């Protein structure tokens with residue numbers, strides 16, 4: 001696939017899809033990682049004399065204008081980070097936007113309004129895709145975080161313009177692609193999170209590729225119940241008990257090391273004031289629930305992580321947002337930070353955990369994708385990537 005480096009951009013109008021879907025609290029950005037990660041592409045385009053037209057979604061406004069989901073705070077933050085003005089459009093298509101694009105000089109930057117204010121965006125309406133395409137001479141997709149969505153500004157537009165990847169997209173695809181296609185071994189995958197059903201495909205695919213698969217978080221109780229252990233009030237996907245048993249069998253058949261928690265932190269309430277105890281697997285009392293992996297499990301997982309050449313981590317080991325339930329996730333994050341092996345954090349909650357424990361800069365790669373990195377690790381093709389072409 002071509003990247004922005006492989007095409008002429010000087011004097012061209014370049015429509016760059018970014019993922020500025022950043023967390024906001026009271027209108028203020030609480031984590032600007034996704035904006036900072038697009039700076040290499042934007043600076044490259046500025047330095048090479050392009051007219052830069054940025055487009056992104058924010059939240060899920062469902063095709064309507066939602067004031068709190070405007071991209072104005074993102075434009076302001078980007079302007080600070082670039083050290084130059086960033087014009088902000090109040091719409092994403094139409095005559096006013098066309099006029100603003102017309103006025104751009106080489107090296108200028110314009111951020112369009114939230115593309116999800118238009119019903120055609122998520123429907124991947126060709127009419128909207130054409131309207132986006134009319135604004136520009138070239139499409140650059142740098143929105144790895146939205147690459148699993150086949151929307152007008154991620155997929156549709158690529159059918160009407162020459163379409164190449166941006167530098168963040170290129171980096172994400174190369175790091176994740178190399179890791180999974182030709183992994184250094186031992187390769188350890190750590191899978192957590194709350195629901196088995198969200199992680200079935202990723203566990204399945206990583207069981208094929210990795211040497212060790214370590215399971216934690218809410219989804220581990222389904223595995224325990226499937227094996228006949230008492231789990232009290234712990235989370236459980238009762239429809240997925242067979243799937244869980246299937247994975248245990250698959251691991252045996254493939255000779256893979258598939259580890260489940262051997263001890264568990266339990267609580268009698270889902271709050272920081274709860275009574276907390278530690279029990280061996282199978283010993284969760286009726287009115288209690290599992291909230292974290294226990295100390296023996298943590299030590300075992302940490303040892304495996306430290307002896308790995310490649311570690312891919314997706315999903316927390318417990319309810320890390322609540323301090324007394326956060327030790328398992330923290331110790332896994334610490335082991336990832338300490339290992340000599342290459343560590344990839346698969347976006348979303350695990351990235352937030354690494355951030356919370358101030359370990360983010362010790363990881364080799366933290367993906368800007370949540371759903372996108374998950375689908376990539378499931379071995380699925382991402383529509384926003386497939387659509388890139390050499391036209």
Ligand code: 3PG
Nearest residue numbers: 019021059145146370371
């Ligand atoms: C994300 O935050 O994972 C991406 O921005 C995609 O957002 P979406 O799940 O609303 O499509």
